[in-house]
Amino acid sequence: MLKNKNIYLRSYNEAHEYEQLRLTKYCEWPGCEKKGEYRAPTSREKLRTFKFFCLKHIKEYNKAWDYFKGRSIEQIYSEVSNDAYWHRKTKKKINNFIIEDELSFFDKKEHSFGSYLNQSKVTEKNVRSCLRILNLEELCNINQLKKQYKKMVKKFHPDLNQSGCKEKIIKLNNAYSSLLNFLKK
Numbered sequence: 001m002l003k004n005k006n007i008y009l010r011s012y013n014e015a016h017e018y019e020q021l022r023l024t025k026y027c028e029w030p031g032c033e034k035k036g037e038y039r040a041p042t043s044r045e046k047l048r049t050f051k052f053f054c055l056k057h058i059k060e061y062n063k064a065w066d067y068f069k070g071r072s073i074e075q076i077y078s079e080v081s082n083d084a085y086w087h088r089k090t091k092k093k094i095n096n097f098i099i100e101d102e103l104s105f106f107d108k109k110e111h112s113f114g115s116y117l118n119q120s121k122v123t124e125k126n127v128r129s130c131l132r133i134l135n136l137e138e139l140c141n142i143n144q145l146k147k148q149y150k151k152m153v154k155k156f157h158p159d160l161n162q163s164g165c166k167e168k169i170i171k172l173n174n175a176y177s178s179l180l181n182f183l184k185k
Contacts, residue, residue, distance in 0.1 A: 029057040130175035142183050149176045
């Protein structure tokens with residue numbers, strides 16, 4: 001049993017006869033008797049309503065059909081620019097929220113030496129020894145630490161000094177990395 005548009009047909013012959021009895025759409029071009037297999041919109045206001053044409057006449061119709069016919073340049077520009085967001089209304093996104101920083105996370109303050117050293121005695125001894133190696137009296141910010149490190153490395157670099165300063169450079173590197181890690185906490 002064949003099913004076609006809610007009409008139940010029992011055999012292939014009945015289906016073939018039904019197909020022949022169905023209404024055929026003819027070309028809507030004046031004077032044309034061919035079958036209209038190709039569809040084209042009727043107007044720009046009715047894009048979902050179609051006219052049916054044969055292959056020869058659909059080509060002619062499409063060549064002559066202009067979507068923007070009768071529109072000004074401003075209207076065409078508006079139509080094309082609205083295509084960017086599918087002709088839907090859009091609005092600017094404005095963030096009107098304010099972050100309240102009650103714990104002062106975003107304040108840029110100089111780190112004080114005393115606040116870091118109150119954490120534990122072991123870190124205090126380690127930090128003091130690293131400061132002595134880098135010839136610093138107090139713990140400072142990262143930029144000052146980098147300047148002092150570069151100054152000390154230039155002073156004790158083995159290529160500039162023939163004396164055995166390799167151990168001093170190793171100590172400088174270790175002290176610098178430990179202080180840098182301590183400041184980044």
